[in-house]
Amino acid sequence: MDQPAGYLHAGFILISWPNLFLIGIMLVIFALALLLPFPGHAADDQTEKKS
Amino acid sequence: MSTNSGDQSRGSWTAATRGQLERRLPWDNLLPDRQPYWVGSWVYVFGVVTIAALAWVVASGVILALFGPQWWHLSRAGRFFNSLHSWSVQVFFVFMVLHLWGQYFMASWREGRAPTWMIGVVTFAVSIGSAFTGYLSQQNFDAQWIAVNAKDAINSTGVGGFFNVLNFGQMYGLHVMLLPIGMVLLVALHVIQVRMKGVVPPIGRLSQPDVTREMTEK
Numbered sequence: 001m002d003q004p005a006g007y008l009h010a011g012f013i014l015i016s017w018p019n020l021f022l023i024g025i026m027l028v029i030f031a032l033a034l035l036l037p038f039p040g041h042a043a044d045d046q047t048e049k050k051s
Numbered sequence: 052m053s054t055n056s057g058d059q060s061r062g063s064w065t066a067a068t069r070g071q072l073e074r075r076l077p078w079d080n081l082l083p084d085r086q087p088y089w090v091g092s093w094v095y096v097f098g099v100v101t102i103a104a105l106a107w108v109v110a111s112g113v114i115l116a117l118f119g120p121q122w123w124h125l126s127r128a129g130r131f132f133n134s135l136h137s138w139s140v141q142v143f144f145v146f147m148v149l150h151l152w153g154q155y156f157m158a159s160w161r162e163g164r165a166p167t168w169m170i171g172v173v174t175f176a177v178s179i180g181s182a183f184t185g186y187l188s189q190q191n192f193d194a195q196w197i198a199v200n201a202k203d204a205i206n207s208t209g210v211g212g213f214f215n216v217l218n219f220g221q222m223y224g225l226h227v228m229l230l231p232i233g234m235v236l237l238v239a240l241h242v243i244q245v246r247m248k249g250v251v252p253p254i255g256r257l258s259q260p261d262v263t264r265e266m267t268e269k
Contacts, residue, residue, distance in 0.1 A: 022145070030149055033093035040091065 080246050090250050094157075097150035104146060105238060107139035109231060116227050120190035140182060147175065159251045167244035174237040181234060184226035187216055198222075 005016040114132045115123050123129040151171070160168035186197050198216045205211050215221055 026145055026149060029145075030152055033097070033149075033153070036093055038091045038093055 076243065076247050080249070081243075083246070087250060087252065089253050094153040095250070097146050097153055101143055101146040101150055102238060102242075104139050104143035105234070108136060108143055109235070111136040111139060112227065112231070124191065140185070143178070144182070147178065151175070154251075157251055158254060161251055161254075162248070164244070164248050164251055167241060167248060170237055170241045170244060174234060174241060177230060177234050177237060181226060181230040184222045184230060187222040188219070188226045190219075 005018050007014060007016050008020055111132050115129075115136055118129060118132075121129075123133040154168070154171070183201075187194050187201075201216045202211070205214060205216055
């Protein structure tokens, strides 16, 4: 833990593995937020369609 | 009587401000109990998680400021609150960026919401300044290393005369007072702007006032 992080160096891209991992987690959270149904959303949607 | 009071209030800045607020930010908009159906998505949770994280950042920061550097470096409770402060900042930035992605792809500056977007941009910039001054306020070798490395970059921008990263008092003052106050005010203004204009509708869909008008016309 108490040592410098490893780096990914591919061409002009230079990024530490922890930062790359965090960006990956953020992309996963963003995708899940788009895909997962929101509680109560379906019921509201039907109500609006009826009106 | 009402005419008299109306005459008396004419030209009064307090009455003018009250009138503006009543027109532009009625209580129903400020504290709504219903939201349009499109708000039912996890994407809209990113903003409120960011605000929750900011509350943790401020609360843990107040505790750290009360007890001081020796406490937050040497005692178990101090190290706990130090970590709490650090991790809530991580959560704050992660969810602020997720909120930014969501609002960017929704083009949330549409239909008169440019001020909301711009206040968000300024809040992002100020929060980066807050995080940077926070790194400089740790009172450890890491902070010194960052300050010594940053000074040349800051000096090259020309602001080194006003913003001296080697001056701990200045960095600490900015970090615990001016920047947090600025950030909390900006976030409050951002939320008020959202409440004034309403949550942006999906692209290609009428906004809520337009939907209401269309239904009334039919």
